[in-house]
Amino acid sequence: MLAFLQKIGKSLMFPIATLPAAALLVRLGATDMLGSFDAEWIKVVASIMAAAGDAILGNLPLIFAIGIAMGLAIDVSGGAALAGAIAQLVLVSVLGSINDKLDMGVFGGVISGITAGLLYNKFHTVKFPEWLSFFGGRRFVPIITSVSMAIIAGLLGVVWGPIQDGIDWIANWIIGAGALGVGTYGFFNRLLIPVGLHHVVNTVVWFNFGEFTNAAGEIVRGDISRFLAKDPTAGYFQAGFFPIMMFGLPAACLAMFMAAKKEKRAIVGGMFLSIALTAFLTGVTEPIEFTFMFLSPVLYVVHAVLTGLSLAVAYLVGFRDGFGFSAGLIDYVLNWNIASRPWLLLPLGLAFGAVYYVIFYFLIKKLDLKTPGREDDDEDELSTDSAVSNDLDLRAYKTIEALGGQNNIQQVDYCTTRLRMTLSDSEQVDDKVLKQTGARGVMRINKQNVQVIIGTSVEFLAEAMKDRLKKGNPVPANADAAVETPVAPVEEAVISSNDFEMPITGDVIPLSEVPDQAFSTEMMGPGFGIQPKDGVVRAPFDGQVVMIFPSKHAIGLKSDTGVEVLIHVGLDTVKLDGKGFELHVTDGQLIQRGDALLTVDFNAIEPLVPSIITPVVFTSAIGKKVVLQKTGFQEAGTPNIVSIED
Amino acid sequence: MKSQQFKVVDAQGIHARPASQLVSNSTAFASTIALVTDNKEANVKSILSVMSLALRQGDDFTLRVEGADEEQAFTAISTILVEMGIAQ
Numbered sequence: 019m020l021a022f023l024q025k026i027g028k029s030l031m032f033p034i035a036t037l038p039a040a041a042l043l044v045r046l047g048a049t050d051m052l053g054s055f056d057a058e059w060i061k062v063v064a065s066i067m068a069a070a071g072d073a074i075l076g077n078l079p080l081i082f083a084i085g086i087a088m089g090l091a092i093d094v095s096g097g098a099a100l101a102g103a104i105a106q107l108v109l110v111s112v113l114g115s116i117n118d119k120l121d122m123g124v125f126g127g128v129i130s131g132i133t134a135g136l137l138y139n140k141f142h143t144v145k146f147p148e149w150l151s152f153f154g155g156r157r158f159v160p161i162i163t164s165v166s167m168a169i170i171a172g173l174l175g176v177v178w179g180p181i182q183d184g185i186d187w188i189a190n191w192i193i194g195a196g197a198l199g200v201g202t203y204g205f206f207n208r209l210l211i212p213v214g215l216h217h218v219v220n221t222v223v224w225f226n227f228g229e230f231t232n233a234a235g236e237i238v239r240g241d242i243s244r245f246l247a248k249d250p251t252a253g254y255f256q257a258g259f260f261p262i263m264m265f266g267l268p269a270a271c272l273a274m275f276m277a278a279k280k281e282k283r284a285i286v287g288g289m290f291l292s293i294a295l296t297a298f299l300t301g302v303t304e305p306i307e308f309t310f311m312f313l314s315p316v317l318y319v320v321h322a323v324l325t326g327l328s329l330a331v332a333y334l335v336g337f338r339d340g341f342g343f344s345a346g347l348i349d350y351v352l353n354w355n356i357a358s359r360p361w362l363l364l365p366l367g368l369a370f371g372a373v374y375y376v377i378f379y380f381l382i383k384k385l386d387l388k389t390p391g392r393e394d395d396d397e398d399e400l401s402t403d404s405a406v407s408n409d410l411d412l413r414a415y416k417t418i419e420a421l422g423g424q425n426n427i428q429q430v431d432y433c434t435t436r437l438r439m440t441l442s443d444s445e446q447v448d449d450k451v452l453k454q455t456g457a458r459g460v461m462r463i464n465k466q467n468v469q470v471i472i473g474t475s476v477e478f479l480a481e482a483m484k485d486r487l488k489k490g491n492p493v494p495a496n497a498d499a500a501v502e503t504p505v506a507p508v509e510e511a512v513i514s515s516n517d518f519e520m521p522i523t524g525d526v527i528p529l530s531e532v533p534d535q536a537f538s539t540e541m542m543g544p545g546f547g548i549q550p551k552d553g554v555v556r557a558p559f560d561g562q563v564v565m566i567f568p569s570k571h572a573i574g575l576k577s578d579t580g581v582e583v584l585i586h587v588g589l590d591t592v593k594l595d596g597k598g599f600e601l602h603v604t605d606g607q608l609i610q611r612g613d614a615l616l617t618v619d620f621n622a623i624e625p626l627v628p629s630i631i632t633p634v635v636f637t638s639a640i641g642k643k644v645v646l647q648k649t650g651f652q653e654a655g656t657p658n659i660v661s662i663e664d
Numbered sequence: 665m666k667s668q669q670f671k672v673v674d675a676q677g678i679h680a681r682p683a684s685q686l687v688s689n690s691t692a693f694a695s696t697i698a699l700v701t702d703n704k705e706a707n708v709k710s711i712l713s714v715m716s717l718a719l720r721q722g723d724d725f726t727l728r729v730e731g732a733d734e735e736q737a738f739t740a741i742s743t744i745l746v747e748m749g750i751a752q
Contacts, residue, residue, distance in 0.1 A: 536681040536684060537680075542680060542711055543684075564716060565715050565716035566716075567715060567718055572679075572715065574711075574712035574715060574716065576712070582712050584680070584711065584712060584715070592676055592679055605716075637710070637711040637712055640691070
């Protein structure tokens with residue numbers, strides 16, 4: 019459960035990043051700041067700023083729903099994000115249709131996000147019969163989410179009404195209960211933020227409680243309105259927020275920063291500084307609160323208790339202050355003249371700052387709470403202890419997924435240039451994704467065996483994959499990044515003797531003994547000749563067919579490592595025009611060593627041509643030497659026949 | 665860029681022997697040298713590439729040379745094509 023809450027907390031970091039900027043926009047654009055200027059153009063700019071910031075702060079439930087759905091989805095998919103947005107929209111509409119006073123606030127967004135994220139993980143691979151397949155997989159997720167959410171929202175609509183009424187009753191009791199009431203209010207005001215019910219308390223206390231007739235004879239209601247209208251008895255439900263928002267929460271940020279792992283401090287430091295500054299200046303504290311609310315609910319309860327305490331203390335010492343926006347420096351300065359004993363903020367603030375710092379630091383360390391910068395980062399450990407680069411790790415992750423995921427993989431093997439995979443079902447392999455991650459080709463041998471052509475770097479990829487499979491192939495932090503397809507370094511085309519096998523059973527002879535000058539003088543490149551004893555021409559290496567002459571007597575192959583070979587069956591055989599040759603492959607086909615390429619009826623063609631001696635020429639190695647390692651009779655498939663030397 | 669159209673006259677088409685002639689005479693040049701047909705393009709510096717065009721007697725193709733030494737390369741390759749009786 020705690021791990022789940024942590025995941026939600028982590029998912030929220032993404033949307034929370036936008037909040038400080040939004041808060042500043044709203045605060046600076048408010049009617050008592052830039053909006054108070056007389057110049058028309060400044061007013062326009064101010065209202066634009068306020069509207070832009072409001073768009074974010076006013077839509078937090080939706081933004082959170084999207085962020086959480088995406089964060090919970092196993093592959094951080096945009097499909098989950100869409101489902102999250104749909105869930106939240108459905109929830110709001112359904113609640114509104116039941117009772118238009120129902121407002122679940124951010125809590126609704128969290129429920130929507132969780133629902134969508136979990137449904138995504140369950141259904142994103144669902145398969146339907148052909149005629150329905152358009153609606154399968156990821157597309158099914160928003161559909162099932164909207165239906166599920168309609169049902170959940172219906173239930174919440176029924177349950178939420180009474181809860182909201184209960185809170186309303188508490189709020190009305192608070193009003194007449196003095197310091198205890200003020201303190202209880204502070205406690206509930208914070209405690210109810212995660213479930214969105216703080217608005218209910220606030221509405222009663224800030225906008226309905228009490229009446230005051232101002233100098234102009236108008237009646238104003240509520241603690242905030244009365245305070246701003248200079249009612250000397252209003253402001254007790256606000257003053258205690260100043261020490262918390264301007265000192266307590268920023269001190270909590272400092273504590274979280276100090277408790278973060280040393281190597282993570284630089285990363286989280288910037289974030290903590292900006293959200294602390296936002297709270298201090300504007301009194302917008304959600305960025306801080308959501309940072310630890312889900313990661314460590316204990317801290318949040320502590321925070322709610324301390325807020326209640328602060329309000330009660332402020333009431334008792336006669337610190338009376340208020341805000342039109344929130345309890346930050348800006349409102350503090352603006353309302354200096356209508357507050358009572360505003361200077362008390364400094365001692366109160368410093369005291370609460372110290373209390374927050376000590377309690378937060380102590381609890382985080384003692385309970386090992388996973389506040390930002392303290393997470394067990396399994397991805398990080400993975401990349402350090404196996405010394406795998408991030409790019410390679412990401413590629414390994416994506417390769418595993420494209421091969422049908424961990425469950426589909428039985429065994430990972432590799433040769434010089436290829437992954438040789440044993441899978442449960444080779445149908446599940448996604449060639450397109452593999453090619454996007456840099457594979458040069460995919461070759462299905464049968465239902466279980468698939469080869470993925472990677473190149474000479476295959477060893478590193480295969481080891482990275484094995485490493486990941488041991489750990490359950492966790493989603494890496496950068497899973498949504500594209501794999502940088504390595505710009506194939508112009509590696510020199512080479513092939514080791516061991517990777518080149520005899521293509522035809524027969525006698526190996528030096529190329530110089532091939533009775534055709536085009537070959538014997540190495541005009542086409544170095545190589546060797548075969549006096550064939552069998553009619554099947556087999557692939558000498560793992561590679562690809564790059565050329566088939568229409569008369570089928572000559573076939574060009576390119577190894578995965580870039581070495582080109584021409585196997586020219588017999589001499590002057592071009593004039594047979596294909597008679598006596600049976601082809602088993604097509605142009606461009608991927609091949610592995612030993613594959614039958616061509617069957618030749620040597621008995622039939624021998625009388626018709628000058629020679630059936632078959633030159634095998636390394637056309638890409640002109641200028642190099644081919645040294646025979648073996649001569650005389652060799653079975654097809656024998657390695658170490660020749661070596662290529664400079 | 666220099667280019668010119670040719671027609672294959674060699675009775676056996678552009679096969680191993682003529683291909684190797686073209687290749688061995690083109691590798692010294694820095695320019696990109698290509699034989700272009702309606703649906704394929706071959707790098708003249710690779711024997712397999714040239715052979716993969718499978719040009720037969722009577723087929724049309726375009727010799728296209730592009731690069732710093734394109735003048736010399738074009739002259740050299742077109743001379744070989746014509747003088748060896750491969751194409752004209």
